[in-house]
Amino acid sequence: MQEADLSFLEDSFKKYYFNHFDLIKVPERTSEREFGYQKFNSGMTRHIPIKDDKELHLMLMQNIPSDVYCSNAYYTFPSLPMNEKDWKEADLIFDIDAKDLNLSCREGHTISICNECNKVSKTLTQCSKCNSSKLEKKSVPCKNCIDASKIEVEKLSQVLIDDLAITKENIQVFFSGNEGFHVYVYNSQFQEIGSRERSELTDYISLRGAIPETFGMRRHKQDRAALPDFNEKGWRGRFSKQIFGSRSKRSKIITELLANGYSSFQKTLDDVSENIGVKIDPNVTMDIHRIFRLPGSINSKSGLTKLFCDDLTKFDPYVEASFLSDDTVEIIANCPIEFKLKNKKFGPYINEKVTVPTFAAVYMICKKLARIA
Amino acid sequence: MLELGTDELAKYPFLEGAGKFLKEKGFPLSQFGTDPDLKSVVDKAYHRLKVSTKGGIYKSEIIDGEASDTAREKEIFSFLLAIVLIKLSGMHTLVKRFALAEARRAENHLEKDLGKASDKSKIDLAIRIIYDLFNIEVTKEDEFFKIPVSDYLKHSIDFHEREWKLVNRHVENGKVLLTPDKTVRLIRKELGTYITSKITNAPTPPMIPGLENIVNELTSIGKALTPSYTITTGEYPPCIKHAIEILEKGENLPHSGRFMLATFLLSKGQTIQQIAPLFKNAPDYNPRVTLYQLNHLAGTSGSGTQYSCPSCEKLKTQSLCFPIPACDNIINPLQFGRKKK
Numbered sequence A: 001m002q003e004a005d006l007s008f009l010e011d012s013f014k015k016y017y018f019n020h021f022d023l024i025k026v027p028e029r030t031s032e033r034e035f036g037y038q039k040f041n042s043g044m045t046r047h048i049p050i051k052d053d054k055e056l057h058l059m060l061m062q063n064i065p066s067d068v069y070c071s072n073a074y075y076t077f078p079s080l081p082m083n084e085k086d087w088k089e090a091d092l093i094f095d096i097d098a099k100d101l102n103l104s105c106r107e108g109h110t111i112s113i114c115n116e117c118n119k120v121s122k123t124l125t126q127c128s129k130c131n132s133s134k135l136e137k138k139s140v141p142c143k144n145c146i147d148a149s150k151i152e153v154e155k156l157s158q159v160l161i162d163d164l165a166i167t168k169e170n171i172q173v174f175f176s177g178n179e180g181f182h183v184y185v186y187n188s189q190f191q192e193i194g195s196r197e198r199s200e201l202t203d204y205i206s207l208r209g210a211i212p213e214t215f216g217m218r219r220h221k222q223d224r225a226a227l228p229d230f231n232e233k234g235w236r237g238r239f240s241k242q243i244f245g246s247r248s249k250r251s252k253i254i255t256e257l258l259a260n261g262y263s264s265f266q267k268t269l270d271d272v273s274e275n276i277g278v279k280i281d282p283n284v285t286m287d288i289h290r291i292f293r294l295p296g297s298i299n300s301k302s303g304l305t306k307l308f309c310d311d312l313t314k315f316d317p318y319v320e321a322s323f324l325s326d327d328t329v330e331i332i333a334n335c336p337i338e339f340k341l342k343n344k345k346f347g348p349y350i351n352e353k354v355t356v357p358t359f360a361a362v363y364m365i366c367k368k369l370a371r372i373a
Numbered sequence B: 001m002l003e004l005g006t007d008e009l010a011k012y013p014f015l016e017g018a019g020k021f022l023k024e025k026g027f028p029l030s031q032f033g034t035d036p037d038l039k040s041v042v043d044k045a046y047h048r049l050k051v052s053t054k055g056g057i058y059k060s061e062i063i064d065g066e067a068s069d070t071a072r073e074k075e076i077f078s079f080l081l082a083i084v085l086i087k088l089s090g091m092h093t094l095v096k097r098f099a100l101a102e103a104r105r106a107e108n109h110l111e112k113d114l115g116k117a118s119d120k121s122k123i124d125l126a127i128r129i130i131y132d133l134f135n136i137e138v139t140k141e142d143e144f145f146k147i148p149v150s151d152y153l154k155h156s157i158d159f160h161e162r163e164w165k166l167v168n169r170h171v172e173n174g175k176v177l178l179t180p181d182k183t184v185r186l187i188r189k190e191l192g193t194y195i196t197s198k199i200t201n202a203p204t205p206p207m208i209p210g211l212e213n214i215v216n217e218l219t220s221i222g223k224a225l226t227p228s229y230t231i232t233t234g235e236y237p238p239c240i241k242h243a244i245e246i247l248e249k250g251e252n253l254p255h256s257g258r259f260m261l262a263t264f265l266l267s268k269g270q271t272i273q274q275i276a277p278l279f280k281n282a283p284d285y286n287p288r289v290t291l292y293q294l295n296h297l298a299g300t301s302g303s304g305t306q307y308s309c310p311s312c313e314k315l316k317t318q319s320l321c322f323p324i325p326a327c328d329n330i331i332n333p334l335q336f337g338r339k340k341k
């Protein structure tokens, strides 16, 4: 990134931090957490202790970080090196990202940047100029992606509430600042479980590793009565709704399932879990020493804010999570796909000089699709 | 702690109350070496131990509720005396085997007690033992036992069978619903560990005159059981250590785990003769098959290809990987411990 771009981003982020202290608050039990940040064009600084909002704001103003992080874990000594911190417990965190959902819309709003020759294009397999396959993918806002991610968040909440007895008040949903959501669970029975246990929990939530026996299907001595029914709790109930559709079809479908046999049932089960299992990133949930983007801070991949979602259904990140100014700035944009931000359309731009509001300029520069003119 | 009668102590003699019981009865240990009336207790203790060294579970002649107080006392004493004998023999191999056998025995009782729909006090006792020893809050509902999901995860995480995955369990309202046998199976390993630590922490008394012969016999049995060499696990990566631990405990290591372990050790220059005894404790051990398989992996038989140790990524998918910070930046367990660039 060129000097002018960096100072423009830094400037815009600084203004945001200064004007939006109200959005950036330390989490509870602050002094037990590890904080970290990254500055533009430099490495990560970790193991920082922060006492309160005031200290946090001071840190932001002094360093103008590109990204700010905070641990979901609680430590006795958060500022010591990892193995001396004395890990106590950690909130449960789930990451739902549109790019992991295998959506068919993805291709239509993804741009590639060649690592070798910097060519920007819509071809996603190979650089159209130098044939290199080292392409960096950048995706621009897509309503479908956000809607699909919201559905996963809903599915996740259902499992958390119904199966795992988490209360609604202890679940918080945040827009990640790019194209997904982070779901936080506080004060649950899972606070103290370790990484392997969390991984097992994610398998449950995504319905991964299920065997036919769990759904009443056996290799030998089949038994109709063992197959699940609509009113059952947990995955058996959800499986029923998905596979039988309606009560009247249940009997007929069970006969089919039994006739097709065990291995075919396993296949059906795998297909079903692809549909009804919640698509969370298991690596995020099982990492109990990670630091996560701090709510209220800006995501430097987009210039959008990681924001608490009060009403998920209505929430539109590309209107609500953009807090940067409308002041215009001149950039050279190379963004071959049109996108919408704050209800305004931008692009497509083919290597052209344009004047756009700061929030759009930051968005494109963060995505490496523009530079200051 | 629980207030226990002789009936319960006979079933669960490793509970706190048993030692106190012996004291209350007023037998000094030395009396067991000389008193002909106590000879039968000594014999029973020896028998109990002997059975365990052969991998069996001692079968008590006591059937629930149908035993005289003396028979129950004998039952409790023989357990305590067995521990004394182990301590006197100084053989650690006996500890493991005895603890394992006793854990299985107690497991059977717990399972029966939990399954007694008609006898609420028996169920309550079993539930309290599980809570006191392992801090798991079990509640009963209809024919099921409910355990908080988090406790279930903590205790089942080392089980490799797919049916133990949380996703294959009946989960409702933050609890896992289990049958009595599964409930008890969940704490099997810890029961063994608990009894082991009880024995390990028990003081070693001075030799009891009159018991020298028995103790000597136990020492030689113990020696025969000890493998003639041990593999040091010092610089091994966690996945390998974990596999060795499983085998040493006599638990079942899945095929993928055996493959990883054998290929790893072969690559580290161990010989087949050095590796084979590791598998000796496996529940399905067969020396011929093991040698055959090892030769195959080493490339000394069959196709002649030497198999290499699977990558960390592969092992992750097989749930054999337990990474620690020292695992950062390596892609194969063989690289563990090498200097990073």
Ligand code: SF4
Residues within 6 Å of the ligand: B237, B238, B239, B240, B311, B312, B313, B315, B316, B320, B321, B322, B323, B324, B327, B330, B331, B332, B333, B334, B336
């Ligand atoms: S990362 Fe590799 S070496 Fe470390 S535990 Fe996992 S498999 Fe073993």
Ligand SMILES: [Zn+2]
Residues within 6 Å of the ligand: A114, A115, A116, A117, A118, A119, A127, A128, A129, A130, A131, A132
């Ligand atoms: Zn190129």
Ligand SMILES: [Zn+2]
Residues within 6 Å of the ligand: A103, A105, A106, A109, A142, A143, A144, A145, A146
């Ligand atoms: Zn999309």
